[in-house]
Amino acid sequence: MEWTTILTGAFLIQVLAASLHLATPLVLAALGEIFAERAGVLNLGIEGIMLLSGLSAFAIATNAQSVWLGILAGIATGALLGLFFAFMTVTRRADQIVTGLAFLILSSGAAIYFYRIIFGSRSLLPQIEPLSQLEIPLLKDIPILGPVLFNQTILTHLMLVLVVVCVLVLWRTPFGLRITAVGEYPAAADALGINVIAVRYACLVIGGALMGLAGAYFPLAELGFYSNSMIGGRGFIALALVVFGRWNPLLALAGGLIFGAADALQIRLQLIQSGIPSQLMIALPYILTVLVILVGRARQSPSALTIPYVRE
Amino acid sequence: MPPILELVHITKRFPGVVANNDISLELHPGEILALLGENGAGKTTLMNILYGLLRPDEGEIRIQGKVCKIESPNDSLRLGIGMVHQHFMLVPTLSVLENIVLGREPRRGPFLAGAAALEQIMRLADEFELPISPHDKVWQLSVGEQQRVEILKMVYRGAQILVLDEPTTSLTPQETNALFNILRAMTKRGHSVIFISHKLDEVRAISHRIAVLRQGRVAGTMLTAEAGEQELAYLMVGRDVVKRVYANTTIAPQSDASAQPLITVRNLSVLGRHGGKAIDGLNLQLAAGEIVGVAGVDGNGQTELVEALAGLRPTANGEIIIDGHHCDSQADPRRQMKLGVAYIPAERKTRGAIPDLTIAANAILKNHNDRPIAARGIMNQRRIREYTQQLVADYDVRCTSIQSPAGVLSGGNLQKLILAREVSAQPKLLIAEQPTRGLDIGAVEIVQQRIMQQRDRGTAVLYLSTDLDEILAISDRIIVLYRGKIVYECPNSQQVSRERIGLAMAGKAA
Numbered sequence A: 001m002e003w004t005t006i007l008t009g010a011f012l013i014q015v016l017a018a019s020l021h022l023a024t025p026l027v028l029a030a031l032g033e034i035f036a037e038r039a040g041v042l043n044l045g046i047e048g049i050m051l052l053s054g055l056s057a058f059a060i061a062t063n064a065q066s067v068w069l070g071i072l073a074g075i076a077t078g079a080l081l082g083l084f085f086a087f088m089t090v091t092r093r094a095d096q097i098v099t100g101l102a103f104l105i106l107s108s109g110a111a112i113y114f115y116r117i118i119f120g121s122r123s124l125l126p127q128i129e130p131l132s133q134l135e136i137p138l139l140k141d142i143p144i145l146g147p148v149l150f151n152q153t154i155l156t157h158l159m160l161v162l163v164v165v166c167v168l169v170l171w172r173t174p175f176g177l178r179i180t181a182v183g184e185y186p187a188a189a190d191a192l193g194i195n196v197i198a199v200r201y202a203c204l205v206i207g208g209a210l211m212g213l214a215g216a217y218f219p220l221a222e223l224g225f226y227s228n229s230m231i232g233g234r235g236f237i238a239l240a241l242v243v244f245g246r247w248n249p250l251l252a253l254a255g256g257l258i259f260g261a262a263d264a265l266q267i268r269l270q271l272i273q274s275g276i277p278s279q280l281m282i283a284l285p286y287i288l289t290v291l292v293i294l295v296g297r298a299r300q301s302p303s304a305l306t307i308p309y310v311r312e
Numbered sequence B: 001m002p003p004i005l006e007l008v009h010i011t012k013r014f015p016g017v018v019a020n021n022d023i024s025l026e027l028h029p030g031e032i033l034a035l036l037g038e039n040g041a042g043k044t045t046l047m048n049i050l051y052g053l054l055r056p057d058e059g060e061i062r063i064q065g066k067v068c069k070i071e072s073p074n075d076s077l078r079l080g081i082g083m084v085h086q087h088f089m090l091v092p093t094l095s096v097l098e099n100i101v102l103g104r105e106p107r108r109g110p111f112l113a114g115a116a117a118l119e120q121i122m123r124l125a126d127e128f129e130l131p132i133s134p135h136d137k138v139w140q141l142s143v144g145e146q147q148r149v150e151i152l153k154m155v156y157r158g159a160q161i162l163v164l165d166e167p168t169t170s171l172t173p174q175e176t177n178a179l180f181n182i183l184r185a186m187t188k189r190g191h192s193v194i195f196i197s198h199k200l201d202e203v204r205a206i207s208h209r210i211a212v213l214r215q216g217r218v219a220g221t222m223l224t225a226e227a228g229e230q231e232l233a234y235l236m237v238g239r240d241v242v243k244r245v246y247a248n249t250t251i252a253p254q255s256d257a258s259a260q261p262l263i264t265v266r267n268l269s270v271l272g273r274h275g276g277k278a279i280d281g282l283n284l285q286l287a288a289g290e291i292v293g294v295a296g297v298d299g300n301g302q303t304e305l306v307e308a309l310a311g312l313r314p315t316a317n318g319e320i321i322i323d324g325h326h327c328d329s330q331a332d333p334r335r336q337m338k339l340g341v342a343y344i345p346a347e348r349k350t351r352g353a354i355p356d357l358t359i360a361a362n363a364i365l366k367n368h369n370d371r372p373i374a375a376r377g378i379m380n381q382r383r384i385r386e387y388t389q390q391l392v393a394d395y396d397v398r399c400t401s402i403q404s405p406a407g408v409l410s411g412g413n414l415q416k417l418i419l420a421r422e423v424s425a426q427p428k429l430l431i432a433e434q435p436t437r438g439l440d441i442g443a444v445e446i447v448q449q450r451i452m453q454q455r456d457r458g459t460a461v462l463y464l465s466t467d468l469d470e471i472l473a474i475s476d477r478i479i480v481l482y483r484g485k486i487v488y489e490c491p492n493s494q495q496v497s498r499e500r501i502g503l504a505m506a507g508k509a510a
Helices: A002-009 A009-038 A046-064 A067-091 A096-118 A145-149 A154-172 A176-184 A186-191 A196-223 A235-245 A249-271 A280-295 B043-053 B072-078 B096-101 B115-125 B143-158 B173-188 B202-206 B229-237 B301-311 B333-338 B348-352 B357-361 B381-394 B410-421 B441-457 B468-474 B498-503
Strands: B006-015 B017-027 B032-036 B058-063 B066-068 B082-085 B159-166 B194-196 B209-214 B217-223 B261-271 B278-286 B290-295 B317-323 B324-326 B342-343 B429-433 B460-464 B477-482 B485-491
Touching: A002 A096, A002 B096, A009 A067, A009 A145, A009 A176, A009 A196, A009 A235, A009 A249, A046 A067, A046 A235, A067 A196, A145 B006, A154 A176, A154 A196, A154 A249, A154 B381, A176 A186, A176 A196, A186 A196, A186 A280, A186 B072, A235 A249, A249 A280, B006 B043, B006 B066, B017 B043, B017 B058, B017 B217, B032 B173, B032 B357, B043 B072, B043 B082, B043 B159, B043 B194, B058 B441, B072 B082, B072 B278, B082 B143, B096 B115, B096 B143, B115 B143, B143 B173, B143 B202, B143 B229, B143 B348, B159 B173, B173 B194, B173 B202, B173 B498, B194 B202, B202 B229, B209 B229, B217 B229, B261 B301, B261 B381, B261 B460, B278 B301, B278 B317, B278 B485, B290 B468, B301 B429, B301 B460, B333 B342, B342 B410, B357 B410, B357 B460, B381 B410, B410 B441, B429 B441, B441 B460, B468 B498, B477 B498, B485 B498
Parallel strands: B032 B194, B032 B209, B082 B159, B159 B194, B290 B460, B290 B477, B342 B429, B429 B460
Antiparallel strands: B006 B017, B006 B058, B058 B066, B209 B217, B261 B278, B261 B317, B317 B324, B477 B485
């Protein structure tokens, strides 16, 4: 490829479409984390939850020969891990950061272990036909918008719908109001008869389910196979998106698109003989993450974040 | 009419102390019952029993004649008891409306019915004469406004009994009057009020009946109209008391007006936590040997002023000059310490001391790296012991051992320890931020005497309190902070008008 190809419309459309595609799991995971954090629980185990959910999704999908059952398994695994995280941090009041790190380490080991048990060691990598793009007739022919929006897997559409749903839930329903109250001032919520523990459990389970869906995305919608390094730090990028997006799903989506674009660009820029070392390109999204954290330091984080609730 | 609430032989024991000892009280519909007592008299315990945080060891609670079990705040609310805590139970980042409907939201389908909620709340606000602005965020409101929101929240939940815990602590005299009017209006509609306070005047002004608590017992119950002030005071403390325990005994200092002020603050601006100027172009001078009392409603820049002076917060503009030395704008508590600034923070346990460290370690927090405590980077344990024992003895800090954690000290003893540490370096400026908050009368007396001793030694003292009576009792000069500016200033004397200061606290020029 030549430098000039960057300037063509086709290239831009390609990058935009790829950004949305790459942003999908990031935003899904960030939505999950937003639920947890708005209720006052920092779920640092996000990367591990995604990995284990991805494994279970892939295992079920290959066994049942159904991508859809696999996705459901991923969601269920995520929700279960969220429930376990809630038990540790809400009921047992364990330190949220330590628990998160423990999740991370435990799950990376567990993933290797279970993969071996399920698939044994084979020379031929187990594979599955990943979710195909949903080409919506007519809509896909709209110039620019068509190929960007309507030539994606259905999970991307689901992600966009979920962003809207999350916004509605958080700002337009009593449940959303209660989540905010529990994350900001749990004693006040408790005094009004809101069950702080139940709200936190609900948010961690919903959050876990979303993280599980994000985890399932990698083997089932992107790769078609499973790898222990497939998440590759994207859980942490999602964590950064939550801060960047100030606990708001819409801003997290915007942030996700920026990261997606950085990722999409780096893949393509590697193909151009630009002279920039490819390692630097690969590092681009991660460098961006560090910058985002530096700039968007937890200014407006929920006041009760990381603080277990004890009725005095 | 039968009582709406009855407490029957309530007893609550804690290890080593009987907090409530056989307390029986009744509350009638439309009545304001005052619960009068000193700190530690058992008011809070009784309130927590009503609120469902504590369960009585003996006795029972009857509501409209029926025996009730209150096992959680939710039960209490369901039974029609609405608590207005001293620290408001409001979510600062949510709006007034959201705070009121929280937990009992009107719905339309799965969504919150915003319009319906608004209409309902405004109708209630009208009926009970509680003006509110529903869409403001709670953190933007004054203390008085937040209190109205809290009361409305309880009314919205159908509370028939309103329990207010020291509700006037951070109100201006005018806001206090407004609160009294609200309470009277509520009783006309058949609501009942329990008004918890340690202030005699207020209790006499608002209540129909007074129950005095002392050492966990009901020392007496009487109709307000028949209660004399002396009698109440006697019941409260169990001995005859002069009205103000902490009167400023020494004569105003011989500060020479022409003398160079020790501390000069010129055109100072400091940014607050939410951005914006919390202190806005403030000018202030303190002479050696005077106590300047800072009056004002909480949140008018007190914290920021104190933090700027103590070097805990950068200044945005203007200058602070301490004994001829210009401080630069950066936050640097160590620099201020070396310039002779001592600071008694309002939060004893989080800022004034490290509760998990020993009393000795807390005593040497400031000078642990200086001679004679340390030499060549090694601390001398014997010297630490001697030094701490000296402080503890001088300031009458009651403790079993200087090796116990500071957290086990009572509020008064911990405050004495902090005070001892801060003044032992012979400061030029002593900042005392709410130094007597939550202390019993005995400890208040000691703390204030020690602060006056410092003044007499030649220290300039900045004394902050939201309690106007306290400011009037101890200050040589009074300034009133409102929205980051000094809006009123006067020397303290018999002629000082409470009304004027009150108006200034509310930002109104007299």
